[in-house]
Amino acid sequence: GAVVSQHPSWVICKSGTSVKIECRSLDFQATTMFWYRQFPKQSLMLMATSNEGSKATYEQGVEKDKFLINHASLTLSTLTVTSAHPEDSSFYICSARDRMTGQETQYFGPGTRLLVL
Amino acid sequence: AQSVTQPDIHITVSEGASLELRCNYSYGATPYLFWYVQSPGQGLQLLLKYFSGDTLVQGIKGFEAEFKRSQSSFNLRKPSVHWSDAAEYFCAVGAVRSGANNLFFGTGTRLTVIP
Numbered sequence: 430g431a432v433v434s435q436h437p438s439w440v441i442c443k444s445g446t447s448v449k450i451e452c453r454s455l456d457f458q459a460t461t462m463f464w465y466r467q468f469p470k471q472s473l474m475l476m477a478t479s480n481e482g483s484k485a486t487y488e489q490g491v492e493k494d495k496f497l498i499n500h501a502s503l504t505l506s507t508l509t510v511t512s513a514h515p516e517d518s519s520f521y522i523c524s525a526r527d528r529m530t531g532q533e534t535q536y537f538g539p540g541t542r543l544l545v546l
Numbered sequence: 547a548q549s550v551t552q553p554d555i556h557i558t559v560s561e562g563a564s565l566e567l568r569c570n571y572s573y574g575a576t577p578y579l580f581w582y583v584q585s586p587g588q589g590l591q592l593l594l595k596y597f598s599g600d601t602l603v604q605g606i607k608g609f610e611a612e613f614k615r616s617q618s619s620f621n622l623r624k625p626s627v628h629w630s631d632a633a634e635y636f637c638a639v640g641a642v643r644s645g646a647n648n649l650f651f652g653t654g655t656r657l658t659v660i661p
Contacts, residue, residue: 435589463648472636472651473590522589524649535649537582537590 432456433525435538442513443546450508450541452523458503459525463535464496467520479506503528513545548573550639552652559627560660567622567655569637578640579620580649581611585633593635596620607631632659 432455442448452462460481465473477487477498485498495517497509506525510517520542524535549572559565571577578597582590594605601613611622620637634656638649 433589472653473649475648475650478648524590534580534592534595536592539589540587542587 431527431536433523433536433538435521435523435541437541438539439542439544441544441546444514445512448510448513448543450510450521450523450543452506452508452525452538454504454525454527454536457525457527457529457536459506460503460528461526462500462506463524463526464498464506464508465522465524467522467540469520473522476508510543513543515545518543518545548577548639548650550637550650550652552635552637552655554655555653556656556658558658558660561629562626565622565624565627565631565657567635567637567657569620569622569652570618571620571637571639572618573639579611579613580638580640581605581609581620581622582636582638583607583633584636584654590636593622627657627659629659629661632657 434453436451462479464476466476467473475488476491477485479485479498479500481500481503487493495511500506520540522540524537526535551570553568580595581593583593584590593609594603596603596613604610609624613620634654636654637652
């Protein structure tokens with residue numbers, strides 16, 4: 430149980446284009462999903478917290494107009510990197526919290542590697 | 547402010563040897579503590595967690611961790627390491643903010659296992 434998937438697993442795009450990354454909770458409902466960014470050999474940095482049916486909460490320094498987050502259902506959150514630039518290249522990981530357990534455990538997706546040329 | 551320190555960037559152990567990965571945290575209230583493992587190019591897998599109760603918690607893959615409030619530590623241990631344990635290990639503290647919970651991660655400890 431508690432499986433989270435991400436799609437795509439990797440993506441290469443041209444500078445200036447937009448990329449959408451999906452995060453799905455496969456066997457549970459997630460009222461809250463989180464988006465992290467991880468640079469090579471570094472830790473995870475929380476970008477934003479996504480709540481179903483409401484606007485995402487962004488961490489300081491994260492541009493909300495560049496990283497659009499939509500949490501349209503209890504099992505799906507999307508992160509869209511708009512007008513991507515090479516410095517946006519990174520490993521993006523989502524996580525989800527199971528609304529039924531009521532505990533603060535996050536289950537992580539396998540990550541999406543983005544390379545912007 | 548919350549923070550997590552993993553003082554060891556890289557640890558090398560022989561297969562079959564015991565392992566201890568250190569984690570110290572700073573948090574203004576009782577923390578929720580987690581250990582995650584990440585294999586290269588993969589997401590994070592939860593090894594174990596501490597919310598309350600018994601301070602020695604058992605996890606998957608033979609790992610355990612002990613919460614020591616007096617030392618603000620949550621060290622991860624395994625009595626006998628297997629080659630498949632080679633990975634990056636992250637300690638995390640759970641925080642409460644605006645009704646949601648988010649995690650603050652340490653910088654990770656990379657474990658190398660030699661035959």
